[in-house]
Amino acid sequence: MRTRHSHAIKLVFAAALALLVIFAAACGEKPEEPVDVDASVTEAITSAPTAIPTEAPTEAPTAEPTEAPTEEPTAEPTEAPTEEPTAQPANTPKPTQAANPSQSGRKVYLTFDDGPTDRTPKVLDILKQYNAKATFFTVGYMVNNNPKTAKRIVDEGHLLACHTQSHDLKKIYKSTEALINDINAWRATVKKAVGYDAGAYVMRFPGGTTNTTIGGRNGRSPYVKAVNKAGYKVFDWNIGLNDAWLAGNTKNLPIIDYLWESYTTTYAMYKNKDPLILIIHDTRAESVKLLPRVLEDLIAKGFEFGLVSELDDNYLM
Numbered sequence: 528m529r530t531r532h533s534h535a536i537k538l539v540f541a542a543a544l545a546l547l548v549i550f551a552a553a554c555g556e557k558p559e560e561p562v563d564v565d566a567s568v569t570e571a572i573t574s575a576p577t578a579i580p581t582e583a584p585t586e587a588p589t590a591e592p593t594e595a596p597t598e599e600p601t602a603e604p605t606e607a608p609t610e611e612p613t614a615q616p617a618n619t620p621k622p623t624q625a626a627n628p629s630q631s632g633r634k635v636y637l638t639f640d641d642g643p644t645d646r647t648p649k650v651l652d653i654l655k656q657y658n659a660k661a662t663f664f665t666v667g668y669m670v671n672n673n674p675k676t677a678k679r680i681v682d683e684g685h686l687l688a689c690h691t692q693s694h695d696l697k698k699i700y701k702s703t704e705a706l707i708n709d710i711n712a713w714r715a716t717v718k719k720a721v722g723y724d725a726g727a728y729v730m731r732f733p734g735g736t737t738n739t740t741i742g743g744r745n746g747r748s749p750y751v752k753a754v755n756k757a758g759y760k761v762f763d764w765n766i767g768l769n770d771a772w773l774a775g776n777t778k779n780l781p782i783i784d785y786l787w788e789s790y791t792t793t794y795a796m797y798k799n800k801d802p803l804i805l806i807i808h809d810t811r812a813e814s815v816k817l818l819p820r821v822l823e824d825l826i827a828k829g830f831e832f833g834l835v836s837e838l839d840d841n842y843l844m
Protein backbone atom coordinates (compact mmCIF):
# COMPACT_ATOMS: atom_id res chain seq x y z
CA MET A 528 0.00 0.00 0.00
CA ARG A 529 2.69 2.32 1.07
CA THR A 530 4.77 1.34 -2.00
CA ARG A 531 1.82 1.88 -4.34
CA HIS A 532 1.19 5.29 -2.72
CA SER A 533 4.76 6.45 -3.18
CA HIS A 534 4.65 5.09 -6.73
CA ALA A 535 1.64 7.28 -7.45
CA ILE A 536 3.40 10.33 -6.04
CA LYS A 537 6.37 9.63 -8.27
CA LEU A 538 4.10 9.37 -11.29
CA VAL A 539 2.41 12.68 -10.52
CA PHE A 540 5.77 14.31 -9.99
CA ALA A 541 7.13 12.95 -13.27
CA ALA A 542 4.08 14.16 -15.17
CA ALA A 543 4.40 17.63 -13.66
CA LEU A 544 8.08 17.73 -14.55
CA ALA A 545 7.36 16.72 -18.13
CA LEU A 546 4.77 19.47 -18.47
CA LEU A 547 7.22 21.98 -17.06
CA VAL A 548 9.88 20.94 -19.55
CA ILE A 549 7.47 21.19 -22.49
CA PHE A 550 6.28 24.58 -21.33
CA ALA A 551 9.84 25.87 -20.89
CA ALA A 552 10.80 24.62 -24.34
CA ALA A 553 7.79 26.33 -25.90
CA CYS A 554 8.58 29.62 -24.17
CA GLY A 555 12.23 29.54 -25.04
CA GLU A 556 11.66 28.57 -28.64
CA LYS A 557 13.39 30.83 -31.11
CA PRO A 558 11.81 32.10 -34.31
CA GLU A 559 11.84 29.50 -36.98
CA GLU A 560 15.33 28.90 -38.26
CA PRO A 561 15.56 28.61 -42.04
CA VAL A 562 15.94 25.03 -43.12
CA ASP A 563 19.19 23.89 -44.54
CA VAL A 564 18.02 24.00 -48.12
CA ASP A 565 21.51 23.13 -49.25
CA ALA A 566 20.94 19.63 -48.02
CA SER A 567 17.23 19.20 -48.41
CA VAL A 568 16.33 20.65 -51.77
CA THR A 569 17.06 18.72 -54.87
CA GLU A 570 18.81 20.50 -57.63
CA ALA A 571 18.63 21.06 -61.33
CA ILE A 572 15.17 22.58 -61.22
CA THR A 573 15.90 25.32 -63.64
CA SER A 574 12.41 26.58 -64.16
CA ALA A 575 10.72 25.94 -60.84
CA PRO A 576 7.82 28.18 -59.86
CA THR A 577 9.73 29.58 -56.86
CA ALA A 578 12.26 31.10 -59.23
CA ILE A 579 12.48 34.83 -58.95
CA PRO A 580 9.95 36.29 -61.31
CA THR A 581 10.72 39.20 -63.48
CA GLU A 582 10.04 42.55 -61.96
CA ALA A 583 6.49 43.70 -62.21
CA PRO A 584 6.10 46.02 -65.19
CA THR A 585 4.63 48.66 -62.94
CA GLU A 586 7.57 48.60 -60.59
CA ALA A 587 9.29 51.96 -60.55
CA PRO A 588 12.42 53.04 -58.70
CA THR A 589 10.47 55.79 -57.02
CA ALA A 590 8.22 53.25 -55.34
CA GLU A 591 10.17 53.52 -52.13
CA PRO A 592 8.79 51.46 -49.28
CA THR A 593 7.14 53.83 -46.88
CA GLU A 594 8.13 51.97 -43.75
CA ALA A 595 10.86 53.50 -41.66
CA PRO A 596 13.95 51.29 -41.34
CA THR A 597 13.35 50.98 -37.62
CA GLU A 598 9.92 49.45 -37.99
CA GLU A 599 10.78 45.77 -37.83
CA PRO A 600 10.73 44.94 -34.14
CA THR A 601 11.33 41.21 -33.86
CA ALA A 602 11.48 40.07 -37.45
CA GLU A 603 15.26 39.91 -37.63
CA PRO A 604 16.26 36.29 -38.10
CA THR A 605 18.67 35.06 -35.49
CA GLU A 606 22.14 34.00 -36.46
CA ALA A 607 22.83 30.31 -36.78
CA PRO A 608 24.42 29.56 -33.43
CA THR A 609 26.65 26.79 -34.70
CA GLU A 610 28.51 28.98 -37.16
CA GLU A 611 30.39 31.19 -34.75
CA PRO A 612 33.46 29.67 -33.13
CA THR A 613 33.30 30.46 -29.40
CA ALA A 614 36.55 32.39 -29.39
CA GLN A 615 35.34 34.88 -31.98
CA PRO A 616 33.66 38.10 -30.95
CA ALA A 617 30.10 38.30 -32.17
CA ASN A 618 29.15 40.35 -35.23
CA THR A 619 32.58 40.14 -36.79
CA PRO A 620 32.61 38.55 -40.22
CA LYS A 621 34.92 35.58 -40.28
CA PRO A 622 35.53 34.40 -43.82
CA THR A 623 37.10 31.19 -42.55
CA GLN A 624 34.35 30.26 -40.13
CA ALA A 625 32.72 27.62 -42.30
CA ALA A 626 33.55 24.09 -41.36
CA ASN A 627 32.95 23.01 -44.93
CA PRO A 628 33.13 25.85 -47.45
CA SER A 629 31.51 23.94 -50.27
CA GLN A 630 31.90 26.70 -52.86
CA SER A 631 35.51 27.53 -52.10
CA GLY A 632 37.07 29.64 -54.84
CA ARG A 633 33.84 30.23 -56.76
CA LYS A 634 32.54 33.71 -57.44
CA VAL A 635 29.14 35.14 -56.77
CA TYR A 636 28.12 38.39 -58.45
CA LEU A 637 26.25 40.80 -56.18
CA THR A 638 23.98 43.20 -58.05
CA PHE A 639 21.86 46.05 -56.70
CA ASP A 640 19.02 47.44 -58.79
CA ASP A 641 17.02 50.66 -59.06
CA GLY A 642 19.25 52.99 -57.06
CA PRO A 643 21.09 54.93 -56.00
CA THR A 644 18.67 55.69 -53.18
CA ASP A 645 19.13 57.15 -49.72
CA ARG A 646 19.67 53.57 -48.55
CA THR A 647 22.63 52.99 -50.88
CA PRO A 648 25.23 54.65 -48.60
CA LYS A 649 24.38 52.05 -45.94
CA VAL A 650 24.80 49.29 -48.54
CA LEU A 651 28.22 50.73 -49.42
CA ASP A 652 29.19 50.79 -45.72
CA ILE A 653 28.22 47.13 -45.35
CA LEU A 654 30.07 46.10 -48.51
CA LYS A 655 33.17 47.88 -47.23
CA GLN A 656 32.88 46.10 -43.89
CA TYR A 657 32.83 42.72 -45.64
CA ASN A 658 35.38 43.70 -48.27
CA ALA A 659 32.87 42.85 -51.02
CA LYS A 660 32.54 44.44 -54.45
CA ALA A 661 29.24 44.74 -56.28
CA THR A 662 27.56 45.90 -59.47
CA PHE A 663 25.01 48.68 -59.12
CA PHE A 664 22.45 48.72 -61.92
CA THR A 665 21.51 52.35 -61.56
CA VAL A 666 18.61 54.33 -62.97
CA GLY A 667 19.53 57.67 -64.54
CA TYR A 668 17.02 59.84 -62.76
CA MET A 669 18.01 58.29 -59.43
CA VAL A 670 21.64 59.14 -60.26
CA ASN A 671 20.43 62.71 -60.82
CA ASN A 672 18.83 62.67 -57.37
CA ASN A 673 21.86 61.14 -55.64
CA PRO A 674 24.98 62.19 -57.56
CA LYS A 675 27.31 61.93 -54.56
CA THR A 676 26.31 58.34 -53.96
CA ALA A 677 26.85 57.56 -57.64
CA LYS A 678 30.37 58.94 -57.35
CA ARG A 679 30.96 56.99 -54.15
CA ILE A 680 29.99 53.76 -55.93
CA VAL A 681 32.76 54.34 -58.47
CA ASP A 682 35.29 55.66 -55.95
CA GLU A 683 34.95 52.55 -53.80
CA GLY A 684 35.66 50.18 -56.67
CA HIS A 685 32.15 49.02 -57.49
CA LEU A 686 30.60 48.97 -60.91
CA LEU A 687 28.26 51.81 -61.87
CA ALA A 688 26.15 49.95 -64.39
CA CYS A 689 23.14 50.79 -66.52
CA HIS A 690 19.49 50.12 -65.71
CA THR A 691 18.30 52.81 -68.17
CA GLN A 692 17.50 56.46 -67.62
CA SER A 693 13.76 56.21 -67.08
CA HIS A 694 13.00 52.61 -66.02
CA ASP A 695 9.76 53.19 -67.90
CA LEU A 696 9.01 49.84 -69.53
CA LYS A 697 6.34 51.16 -71.88
CA LYS A 698 8.70 53.79 -73.15
CA ILE A 699 11.98 51.88 -73.40
CA TYR A 700 10.52 48.75 -74.99
CA LYS A 701 8.61 50.59 -77.70
CA SER A 702 11.48 49.88 -80.08
CA THR A 703 15.17 49.03 -79.99
CA GLU A 704 15.89 52.68 -80.89
CA ALA A 705 13.88 53.88 -77.90
CA LEU A 706 15.86 51.57 -75.62
CA ILE A 707 19.24 52.71 -76.96
CA ASN A 708 18.19 56.37 -76.64
CA ASP A 709 17.29 55.79 -73.00
CA ILE A 710 20.61 54.04 -72.35
CA ASN A 711 22.46 56.94 -73.95
CA ALA A 712 20.58 59.35 -71.71
CA TRP A 713 21.69 57.28 -68.70
CA ARG A 714 25.31 57.52 -69.79
CA ALA A 715 25.10 61.30 -70.17
CA THR A 716 23.50 61.56 -66.73
CA VAL A 717 26.24 59.50 -65.10
CA LYS A 718 28.93 61.54 -66.82
CA LYS A 719 27.39 64.75 -65.53
CA ALA A 720 26.91 63.42 -61.98
CA VAL A 721 30.32 61.82 -61.50
CA GLY A 722 32.31 64.31 -63.57
CA TYR A 723 33.64 61.89 -66.16
CA ASP A 724 32.42 58.98 -68.27
CA ALA A 725 32.21 56.61 -65.30
CA GLY A 726 29.44 54.32 -66.52
CA ALA A 727 30.32 50.69 -67.11
CA TYR A 728 29.32 49.04 -70.39
CA VAL A 729 27.16 46.63 -68.50
CA MET A 730 23.38 46.72 -68.58
CA ARG A 731 20.36 45.09 -66.98
CA PHE A 732 16.95 45.29 -68.62
CA PRO A 733 14.30 46.76 -66.32
CA GLY A 734 12.02 43.78 -65.66
CA GLY A 735 14.68 41.43 -67.04
CA THR A 736 15.01 40.27 -70.64
CA THR A 737 12.09 37.87 -70.29
CA ASN A 738 9.48 40.43 -69.32
CA THR A 739 6.28 40.38 -71.29
CA THR A 740 6.54 43.98 -72.48
CA ILE A 741 9.15 42.86 -75.00
CA GLY A 742 7.42 39.58 -75.74
CA GLY A 743 9.13 37.39 -73.19
CA ARG A 744 12.03 35.25 -74.36
CA ASN A 745 10.81 35.41 -77.95
CA GLY A 746 10.86 39.17 -78.14
CA ARG A 747 14.09 39.88 -76.36
CA SER A 748 16.49 38.89 -79.08
CA PRO A 749 16.47 42.13 -81.16
CA TYR A 750 16.69 44.18 -77.97
CA VAL A 751 19.64 42.24 -76.57
CA LYS A 752 21.36 42.40 -79.96
CA ALA A 753 20.87 46.16 -80.16
CA VAL A 754 22.26 46.66 -76.65
CA ASN A 755 25.26 44.42 -77.40
CA LYS A 756 25.84 46.38 -80.60
CA ALA A 757 25.90 49.58 -78.55
CA GLY A 758 28.76 48.02 -76.61
CA TYR A 759 27.01 46.75 -73.49
CA LYS A 760 26.89 43.24 -72.07
CA VAL A 761 23.50 42.26 -70.69
CA PHE A 762 22.93 40.52 -67.36
CA ASP A 763 19.81 38.97 -65.90
CA TRP A 764 20.05 37.13 -62.56
CA ASN A 765 19.32 33.75 -60.98
CA ILE A 766 19.24 34.11 -57.21
CA GLY A 767 17.76 36.85 -55.06
CA LEU A 768 15.57 38.05 -52.24
CA ASN A 769 12.33 38.52 -54.23
CA ASP A 770 12.35 42.00 -52.74
CA ALA A 771 10.56 43.49 -55.75
CA TRP A 772 7.92 40.75 -55.57
CA LEU A 773 6.25 40.82 -52.17
CA ALA A 774 3.16 39.27 -53.79
CA GLY A 775 5.12 36.02 -53.59
CA ASN A 776 4.86 36.11 -49.80
CA THR A 777 1.81 33.86 -49.74
CA LYS A 778 2.64 32.58 -46.24
CA ASN A 779 2.46 36.15 -44.91
CA LEU A 780 5.86 35.88 -43.27
CA PRO A 781 7.46 38.98 -41.81
CA ILE A 782 9.06 40.63 -44.84
CA ILE A 783 12.61 40.01 -43.70
CA ASP A 784 11.87 36.28 -43.21
CA TYR A 785 10.27 36.12 -46.66
CA LEU A 786 13.39 37.70 -48.19
CA TRP A 787 15.66 35.24 -46.39
CA GLU A 788 13.52 32.30 -47.44
CA SER A 789 13.57 33.54 -51.04
CA TYR A 790 17.34 33.81 -50.90
CA THR A 791 17.89 30.32 -49.47
CA THR A 792 15.34 28.74 -51.83
CA THR A 793 16.71 30.33 -54.99
CA TYR A 794 20.26 29.63 -53.85
CA ALA A 795 19.43 25.95 -53.40
CA MET A 796 17.97 25.83 -56.90
CA TYR A 797 20.66 27.72 -58.75
CA LYS A 798 23.81 27.26 -56.68
CA ASN A 799 25.52 25.30 -59.45
CA LYS A 800 24.71 27.87 -62.13
CA ASP A 801 27.62 29.67 -63.62
CA PRO A 802 27.68 32.60 -63.29
CA LEU A 803 25.78 32.88 -60.03
CA ILE A 804 24.18 36.34 -60.01
CA LEU A 805 22.33 37.67 -56.96
CA ILE A 806 19.76 40.46 -57.37
CA ILE A 807 18.92 42.82 -54.50
CA HIS A 808 17.05 46.13 -54.60
CA ASP A 809 18.69 48.90 -52.61
CA THR A 810 15.30 50.57 -52.48
CA ARG A 811 14.04 48.34 -49.66
CA ALA A 812 14.92 48.76 -45.98
CA GLU A 813 14.55 45.07 -45.17
CA SER A 814 16.94 44.11 -47.96
CA VAL A 815 19.61 46.39 -46.56
CA LYS A 816 18.97 45.02 -43.08
CA LEU A 817 19.35 41.45 -44.31
CA LEU A 818 22.48 42.14 -46.37
CA PRO A 819 25.08 41.34 -43.65
CA ARG A 820 23.48 37.96 -43.04
CA VAL A 821 23.46 37.17 -46.77
CA LEU A 822 27.11 38.20 -47.12
CA GLU A 823 28.11 36.13 -44.08
CA ASP A 824 26.31 33.14 -45.54
CA LEU A 825 28.06 33.49 -48.91
CA ILE A 826 31.45 34.02 -47.27
CA ALA A 827 30.90 30.97 -45.06
CA LYS A 828 30.15 28.94 -48.18
CA GLY A 829 33.53 29.95 -49.59
CA PHE A 830 32.43 32.42 -52.26
CA GLU A 831 34.40 35.40 -53.46
CA PHE A 832 32.68 38.47 -54.87
CA GLY A 833 33.10 39.42 -58.52
CA LEU A 834 31.99 42.22 -60.82
CA VAL A 835 29.91 41.22 -63.83
CA SER A 836 32.26 43.20 -66.08
CA GLU A 837 34.71 40.29 -65.59
CA LEU A 838 32.34 37.97 -67.42
CA ASP A 839 32.94 37.37 -71.11
CA ASP A 840 29.37 37.06 -72.24
CA ASN A 841 25.79 38.11 -71.54
CA TYR A 842 23.93 36.15 -68.92
CA LEU A 843 20.27 35.74 -69.90
CA MET A 844 17.85 33.77 -67.79
Ligand SMILES: [Zn+2]
Pocket residue numbers: 582640641690694733734
Ligand atom coordinates in the same frame (compact mmCIF):
# COMPACT_ATOMS: atom_id res chain seq x y z
ZN1 LIG B 1 14.54 47.63 -61.93
